[in-house]
Amino acid sequence: MRRALPCLLVLLACRGPITRQIEEPPPPPPPTCGDGLIQEGEDCDASDPGTATCQSLGFDTGRLVCSSTCRYDTTLCVRRCGNGVLDLGEACDGALGVVPCTTWGFNACTSTCAVDTRRCVVQPFENGPEMDISKGGPAVLGDLAPRGPGDLVMAVPAFARVEIVPWSMTQGFEAVSSRKLSFLREPVRAELLDANGDGNTDVASINLDGTFDLMIYGGTTYSLSSLDAGCAGATFLPSNGTPGSSLVAVGCGGYAVVSASGAALTATPASTAVTRGPFGVIWADGTPGVHLADGGVSSLPRASTQLGSADLDGDGDEDLVAVTSAGIELFENSGVGFAARATFTATSPGELRVLDLDQDGLPDLFWATGDDLVVRRNRAGWIFTETRVPAGAGARKSTAIGDADGDQDLDFAVTISTGTDSTKTRVFLNRVR
Numbered sequence: 001m002r003r004a005l006p007c008l009l010v011l012l013a014c015r016g017p018i019t020r021q022i023e024e025p026p027p028p029p030p031p032t033c034g035d036g037l038i039q040e041g042e043d044c045d046a047s048d049p050g051t052a053t054c055q056s057l058g059f060d061t062g063r064l065v066c067s068s069t070c071r072y073d074t075t076l077c078v079r080r081c082g083n084g085v086l087d088l089g090e091a092c093d094g095a096l097g098v099v100p101c102t103t104w105g106f107n108a109c110t111s112t113c114a115v116d117t118r119r120c121v122v123q124p125f126e127n128g129p130e131m132d133i134s135k136g137g138p139a140v141l142g143d144l145a146p147r148g149p150g151d152l153v154m155a156v157p158a159f160a161r162v163e164i165v166p167w168s169m170t171q172g173f174e175a176v177s178s179r180k181l182s183f184l185r186e187p188v189r190a191e192l193l194d195a196n197g198d199g200n201t202d203v204a205s206i207n208l209d210g211t212f213d214l215m216i217y218g219g220t221t222y223s224l225s226s227l228d229a230g231c232a233g234a235t236f237l238p239s240n241g242t243p244g245s246s247l248v249a250v251g252c253g254g255y256a257v258v259s260a261s262g263a264a265l266t267a268t269p270a271s272t273a274v275t276r277g278p279f280g281v282i283w284a285d286g287t288p289g290v291h292l293a294d295g296g297v298s299s300l301p302r303a304s305t306q307l308g309s310a311d312l313d314g315d316g317d318e319d320l321v322a323v324t325s326a327g328i329e330l331f332e333n334s335g336v337g338f339a340a341r342a343t344f345t346a347t348s349p350g351e352l353r354v355l356d357l358d359q360d361g362l363p364d365l366f367w368a369t370g371d372d373l374v375v376r377r378n379r380a381g382w383i384f385t386e387t388r389v390p391a392g393a394g395a396r397k398s399t400a401i402g403d404a405d406g407d408q409d410l411d412f413a414v415t416i417s418t419g420t421d422s423t424k425t426r427v428f429l430n431r432v433r
Contacts, residue, residue, distance in 0.1 A: 033045060033068070033069060033070040034046050034068075034070075036048055038050060038070075041070075042070035042071075043066070043070060043071050043072045044066035044070055044071075044072060045066065045070050046066065049064070049065075049066055050066070050072070052064060052072055054074065054076075054077035054078070057072065057074060057077065058079070059074065059077035059078055059079045060078055060079055060080045060081070060087075061077075061078050061080075062074075062076050062077035062078040063076045063077070064076070064077060080093075080113075081093060081111070081112060081113035082094070082111075082113075084096065090113040091109075091113060091114050091115045092109035092113055092114070092115050093109065093113050094109060095109070096109075097109065097115065098115060099115075100360070100379070100380075101117075101119070101120035101358075101360065102120075103120060103121060103122050104120070104121050104122070104123070104124040104358050104377065104387070104431070104432070105119040105120045105121050105358050105359065105360065105431075105432045106119050106120060106358065106359055106360035106361070106432075107119070107120050119359070119432055119433065121431045121432065123431055124358070124375070124387050124389075124430065124431060124432075125387075125389050125411075125412070125428040125429060125430055125431065126428070126429050126431060127426070127427070127428060127429075128172050128404070128405070128411075128426075128427035128428065128429045129171060129172025129173070129427060130172070130424055130425065130426050130427070131152070131165065131172060131173040131174065131175055131424070131425040131427075132175065132418070132422055132423070132424050132425075133154065133156075133163070133165075133175040133178075133422065133423055133425070134175075134421060134422050135156055135157075135158035135159060135421055135422065135423075136154050136156055136163075136397075136415060136422070136423035136425070137154060137155040137156055137157055137187075137188060137189070137397060137398075137415075137423070138154070138155055138188070138189050138190070138397045138398035138415060139152050139153060139154040139155070139190070139397075139398050139400050139413060139415045139425060140152075140153050140190060140191055140192055140238065140239065140241075140398070140400045140402065141153075141241045141400040141401065141402025141403065141404055141411070141413055142192040142201050142239070142241050142243060142402055143201060143241070143402075143403065143406070144164055144192075144200075144201045144203075144217070145200050145201070145217055148166075148406060149166065149167035149168075149169065149403075149404070149405055149406030150166075150167045150241070150402055150403050150404040150405065150406055150411075151164050151165060151166050151167065152164075152165040152167075152173045152400070152404070152413055152425065153165075153190050153192065153203060154190065154415070154425075155187040155188055155189050155190045155205060156187075157186045157187060157188050157208055159180075159182070160182055160184055160185060160186050160187075161180050161181055161182035161183075161187070162180075162181045162182075162187050162190050162203055162205060162215065163175075163178040163179065163180050163181070164178060164179040164180075164181065164203075165177065165178040165179075166178075166179075167404055167405055167406065169405070172404075172427055173404075173413075173425060173427065181203065181215055181222050183213070183215070183224040185205070185207050185211075185213055185224075186207050186208040186209070187205035187206065187207055187208075187213070188205075188206055188207065188208050189205065189206045189234075189235055189236060190203055190204065190205045191203075191204045191205075191236035191238070191239055191247050192204070192239050192241075192243040193239065193243045193244060193245065193246060193247050193258075193259070194243050194244070194245055195214050195216055195225075195245070195246075195259060195260040196216060196260050197245060200217040201217065201243050202214060202215060202216050202217050202222075202243075203215040203222065204236065204247055204258055206230060206234050206235065206236065206249065207230070208232075209230075209232065210230045210231045210232035210233070210234060211226065211227070211229075211230040212226075212227040212229055212230040212234075212249065212256075212258055212263050213225065213226050213227065214226075214227065214258075214260065216260070225260070227258065227262055227263045229256060229258075229262060229263035229264075230249070230252070230256075230263065231251065231252035231253070233251050234249045234250065234251040234252050234256075235249065235250060235251055236248065236249050236250075236258075237249075237250065237274065237275070237276050238353065238400075238401065239402075240353065240355055240401045240402060240410070241400075241401060241402020241403050241410065242402075245259060246258060246259035247259075248274065248276050248281060249263065250271060250274045253271075254271060255271060255274050255281060255283060257281075271283045271284065271285060272284050272285060272286045272303065272304065272305055273304045273305055273306050273307040273322070273323070274307065275306075275307035275308050275309050277293070277308075277309030277310065277318050278309070278310070278311070278318055279293045279294070279318055280293025280294075281293055282307055282309055282320070283307070284303065284304040284307060284322075286303050287303060288300050288301060288302055288303050290304065290307065290320065290322075290338075298337050298338055299337070300320075300322060300324075300329075300331065300338060301324075301326075301329075301340065302322075302324040302325055302326060302329070303324065303325075304322040304323060304324055305323050305324070306322070306323035306349070306350070306352040307320070307321065307322055307323075307352070308320075308321040308322075308352050308353060308354035308365075309321065309354060310354040310355070310363035311363065312330065312332070312354075312362075312363055312378065312382070313332060313380075313381075313382065314362065314380070317333040317335070318333055319331060319332050319333050319338075319341075320333070320338050321352065321354050321365060323346075323349055323352055323367075326343055326345075327343050327344050327345040327346050327349075328343065328344040328345075328346050328349060328352070328365065328367065328376075329342075329343050330342040330343070330382065330384075332382070341382045342382055342384065344365075344376065344384070344386075346367065346369050346374070347369050347370060348369060348370070349367040349368070349369050349374075350367060350368050350369070351366075351367060351368045351399050352365075352366070352367045353365075353366040353367070353401060354366075355401070355410065357375055357377070357409075357410050357430065358377055358432055359409060359432050359433075360378075362378035362379075362380060363378055364376060364377050364378050364384075365378070365384060366401070368391070368396065368399055371390060371391055371392060371393050371394075372388045372389065372390055372391060373388070373389040373390075373391050373399065373412060373414070373428070374386065374387075374388055374389075375387045375388075375389065389412065389428055391412075391414045391416075391426060391428075392414075392416070392426055393416075394416030394417060394418060394424070395416055395417040396414060396415070396416050397415045397416060397417055397423060398414075398415045399412060399413075399414050399415075400412070400413040400414075400415070401413075404427055404429065405429055407433040408433050409430040409432045409433045410430055411427060411428060411429050411430050412427070412428040412430075413425055413426070413427050413428075414426045414427075414428070
């Protein structure tokens with residue numbers, strides 16, 4: 001018996017590793033889409049649809065299915081908000097259910113199909129801070145580097161420079177913080193463009209001797225590019241705070257397109273009115289008609305002294321606004337000519353603009369008369385309601401339109417002469433945003 005015990009111990013010792021090897025489970029198989037088990041990287045798997053539903057993924061109803069790649073397939077899920085139908089529980093959907101703002105601004109439909117009335121306000125404009133500057137001249141509004149709230153860009157010929165005045169959220173425009181661009185020129189007017197297409201706003205100027213200059217922003221400073229063109233007394237069509245790649249200068253016996261490549265003068269008869277619309281330049285020559293961008297000529301009842309154009313009725317073509325001896329006249333593009341639609345009486349109107357001031361998607365009318373700024377809000381159907389903004393007394397040098405305070409709507413900056421040595425800029429802030 002004692003002799004058999006060591007042999008038994010030897011057999012057990014030999015059996016131990018073999019037994020452990022047999023009892024260890026085999027390694028699990030690698031994850032496979034379609035094996036019915038949701039594993040890492042899978043939303044669902046064959047017979048296991050996972051825990052999500054169409055509703056938990058942001059849809060309103062429908063059936064969620066599992067794709068062949070074990071991901072959720074929402075093809076059969078339905079989102080009612082945004083389908084262009086007023087479904088149960090929705091106040092609006094897209095344009096449906098949104099009543100136009102009757103005062104100033106616009107109503108909108110949110111992403112949850114509720115009506116947002118925050119942009120519909122009673123008071124269109126409110127007075128902002130005023131700025132006094134010595135020997136100032138005409139000004140424009142824009143957003144120059146560094147980007148942020150707006151800048152007032154003013155020609156100061158007496159000091160042979162252009163001044164860029166940034167907007168302060170507490171003090172408005174302050175002359176003491178202006179950036180001065182001086183190239184020993186005498187700029188009498190300034191405008192804004194992106195001359196070289198780099199996304200930065202550059203400055204164009206017309207000098208006292210009639211020459212044109214570009215002041216190109218180069219990252220930290222501006223460099224002068226003098227253009228071999230121009231004429232005394234010329235002026236730029238306003239950019240209204242939205243600089244393009246070129247400007248149109250008028251008053252040179254025609255009009256000139258000004259860009260980084262130069263100023264190309266178009267040989268036209270003496271133009272009494274010029275505008276740049278969606279399809280190009282339209283101009284009048286003192287006769288009862290207009291010359292269109294495509295080279296055609298269309299007759300009007302009376303000669304025009306100022307022009308503006310935009311799609312006023314939302315039908316996709318370019319309509320016309322003209323200052324004539326009858327006042328402000330509106331003409332609808334009929335495809336074969338312009339049909340008279342409305343006339344507004346005005347005393348010596350100036351600085352005509354056609355642009356969307358209340359951000360409801362319809363172009364509005366603007367002009368200055370006497371001490372007032374006049375806005376005719378487009379209510380559709382050729383109905384335009386009037387709002388007057390008292391600009392105050394004084395000899396007006398310019399009315400700039402652009403985003404002064406950086407809230408993405410269009411404001412006014414009126415610069416008037418307060419004597420031989422100073423100007424005052426009054427700001428009127430749009431309250432849409």
